[in-house]
Structures are given as structure tokens and as C-alpha cells.
Amino acid sequence: MRYEMHRSTDNPDVVFFIERFKNQDAFDSHLKTSYVKNFIDNEAPLLVDNMELKFYHEIIVG
Numbered sequence: 001m002r003y004e005m006h007r008s009t010d011n012p013d014v015v016f017f018i019e020r021f022k023n024q025d026a027f028d029s030h031l032k033t034s035y036v037k038n039f040i041d042n043e044a045p046l047l048v049d050n051m052e053l054k055f056y057h058e059i060i061v062g
Helices: 024-031 034-047
Strands: 002-007 015-020
Touching: 024 034
Parallel strands: none
Antiparallel strands: 002 015
16 A cells, blocks of 8 residues: 655645555455544544545556
8 A cells, every 4th residue: 555645735725645555455455444444434524624535547657
């Protein structure tokens, strides 16, 4: 898993995270961990106005 956090250059209150997983099973396992469940259920609502999940596939160039 690779994890990156980015902040908008237009609005410092807007941040987004990029998480890379080896495969779908790794992502599914991650969502089942107690710390992720706790964050989504208890912490995210206090910190996040609009949480969106978007999925992408990496394109390797070169």
C-alpha cells in the first residue's frame, strides 16, 4: 500500500488522499480493519464535509 496526502493550492481546507493497493483483495481487507472502520464511522464525520471515493487504474508510461 502506498499513501499520499495532498492539499489544494486554491483552498487549504481541501485535502485528498491517494492510496494504492496491490489489488482489490488488499483494498477490501484494508476496509475491514478496525482502525479504518473507526475512522470512517467516528472520525471522518467530524473532519470531512464531503467524502468521496474514486477508483483509478494506474497507467504505466515508458
